[in-house]
Amino acid sequence: xxxxxEGSWPxxxxxxxxxxxxxxxxxxxxVVADWALAAPWHGEVRDSKQLTARQRxxxxxxxxxxxxxxxxxxxDSTEIDRIGIAAASRRAMYEALAALSVEPRYVLIxxxxxxxxxxxxxxxxxxxxxxxxxxxxxxxxxxxxDRLMNDLDQREPGYGFAAHKGYGTAAHLFCLRERGVSPVxxxxxxxxxxxxxxxx
Amino acid sequence: MNHTEVGRRGEEIARAFLKRQxxxxxxxxxxxxxxxxxxxxxxxxxxxxxxxxxxTGDDYGTPEESIxxxxxxxxxxxxxxxxxxxxxxxxAAWRIDVxxxxxxxxxxxxxxxxxxxxxxxx
Numbered sequence: 001x002x003x004x005x006e007g008s009w010p011x012x013x014x015x016x017x018x019x020x021x022x023x024x025x026x027x028x029x030x031v032v033a034d035w036a037l038a039a040p041w042h043g044e045v046r047d048s049k050q051l052t053a054r055q056r057x058x059x060x061x062x063x064x065x066x067x068x069x070x071x072x073x074x075x076d077s078t079e080i081d082r083i084g085i086a087a088a089s090r091r092a093m094y095e096a097l098a099a100l101s102v103e104p105r106y107v108l109i110x111x112x113x114x115x116x117x118x119x120x121x122x123x124x125x126x127x128x129x130x131x132x133x134x135x136x137x138x139x140x141x142x143x144x145x146d147r148l149m150n151d152l153d154q155r156e157p158g159y160g161f162a163a164h165k166g167y168g169t170a171a172h173l174f175c176l177r178e179r180g181v182s183p184v185x186x187x188x189x190x191x192x193x194x195x196x197x198x199x200x
Numbered sequence: 201m202n203h204t205e206v207g208r209r210g211e212e213i214a215r216a217f218l219k220r221q222x223x224x225x226x227x228x229x230x231x232x233x234x235x236x237x238x239x240x241x242x243x244x245x246x247x248x249x250x251x252x253x254x255x256t257g258d259d260y261g262t263p264e265e266s267i268x269x270x271x272x273x274x275x276x277x278x279x280x281x282x283x284x285x286x287x288x289x290x291x292a293a294w295r296i297d298v299x300x301x302x303x304x305x306x307x308x309x310x311x312x313x314x315x316x317x318x319x320x321x322x
Contacts, residue, residue, distance in 0.1 A: 020283070020291040049288070084322065085293075111245040125244065167290035168283050190321045191280050200234070200277040 008120065010034075010068065012104035013133025014096060016089050017141040022176070022192050023159070023166035023185040024149050025076045026085065028092035029140030032102050033067040035132045048128055048135040053146060060143040063136045071099030072144050081188045090114055096137075110134050156182040173200075201256070201307050209307055210254025211238060214299035217312045218250070232285075234277035239299075247294040249279040251318070254301040257310075263300035264315055272319045295321060 010032045018026040035042060041062050044055065051059070064070060073095025080088040093114055097107065107119050110127035127134040146165055153162035159182055164172045166184075173195055181187060181196045194200050201209065215225060223241040230237040239250035253263030275296050283289045298318035302311035 017291060019293050020289070168280055169287075169290065170284045173280065173284060188322050191276055194273060194276055195280070199273055200280065 008106035010102055010104050011106045011108060011133055012069075012097060012100060012119075013127075013131055013135070013137040014093050014107060014109045015128055015134050015138035015141055016092055016110075017138070017145045018166070019085060019089050020168070021166035021186075022168050022172065022189060022195075023077060023182065024152055024161065025074045025145065026080060026089045026092050027075075027141045027145035027148065028073040028089070028096040029137040029142075029144065030069075030071040030073075030093070030096035030100055030104075031063060031067050031133050031136040031140060032069040032100060032104055033063070033133060033136060039066070042132060045132055045135045045139060046129060048138045048142075051139070056139050056143050056146075059136075059139050063140060067136065069100040069102040070140055071096040071101075072140060073097075073099065074144070074148065077184045077186050080186050084188070085186070096141075108134055110138070152184055156184055201303075206254050206256055206303065206307070207252075209303065210301040211252050213254075213301050213309050213312055214250070214252040215239065217299065218314070221314065223248070230278075230282060232278055232281045234281055235274050237275075237278050237282060240282065245293055247289060247292045248297045248316075249275065249282065249294065250297045250299055251275055252299045252301060254303065256303045256307075257305050263302060264298050264318060267298065267318070275319050276321070 012030050012032045014030045016026060016028040045059055073092035075088040075092045104119055107121040108131050109123050111123050111125060113121050113123040124131050128138045149165040150162045158179060159175045160171055176195045185192050218241055223243045225239060225241050227240040230240060237249050238252045241248050241250060253266055255263040279296055295317045296319040298315045300313045304310050
């Protein structure tokens with residue numbers, strides 16, 4: 001996207017991770033980078049959806065080194081239960097943008113836009129595959145969240161959070177059925193209550 | 201039309217309707233441990249699991265009124281089971297919708313409507 005010529009530079013890409021999870025926080029990443037100096041790993045970033053956890057970790061380090069600014073926002077499960085997942089995921093994005101040390105003049109977000117953002121913005125359909133800044137933000141969000149889930153696994157052992165990161169895998173559903181909910185499960189998400197209540 | 205024909209006609213109408221509304225149909229009639237999902241679709245970042253309810257003129261009530269509590273729970277179970285088996289959906293936003301189809305005595309469509317989050321997840 002040729003935004004530089006329109007005086008819209010620097011550009012921030014934003015994406016979120018953990019929206020679909022049954023437990024743990026929703027995490028957003030925001031990345032401002034100058035992609036003009038092409039590097040071989042940029043192509044890998046673009047395929048962010050197909051990456052293994054290890055590849056993501058490696059790219060995360062490259063992004064942290066190479067980007068002009070990186071911000072993250074974390075909204076925990078208690079807050080998700082209080083305000084709902086849609087609002088929580090938007091809040092994480094606002095926080096990620098606010099945490100940037102370089103103020104962007106244009107913001108690109110995967111699919112949707114943020115209603116209260118003052119900066120000019122654009123929701124890019126399929127943005128995590130089409131736009132490097134969004135793809136990089138997606139990697140930052142995922143890696144940051146994975147690390148937090150590893151920490152939560154220490155705090156709430158027995159659910160396998162380090163393995164499935166709170167997503168609805170068969171193993172997670174099994175633990176939820178056996179043990180009931182933990183303090184980091186999203187109680188307002190009906191599937192969580194149904195599984196923990198032994199209804200499914 | 202017998203019961204099966206009504207159901208099949210309703211599903212055809214529902215599929216065509218969703219496509220016209222810009223939804224991408226990913227799979228239809230997905231059998232799982234907890235029953236069948238009529239349609240798995242996607243629009244933007246959101247995935248939907250769709251139950252098609254078809255009623256003819258002689259039935260009582262609207263299609264969406266015919267969904268029992270047990271049926272709702274089973275729809276959630278079906279959706280969860282589907283998500284568990286599809287890693288690419290683990291972080292997706294999803295909801296459970298109903299497409300209500302009403303037919304007259306000759307099988308002509310008198311109503312088709314998408315009820316988003318017909319089975320609320322929160």
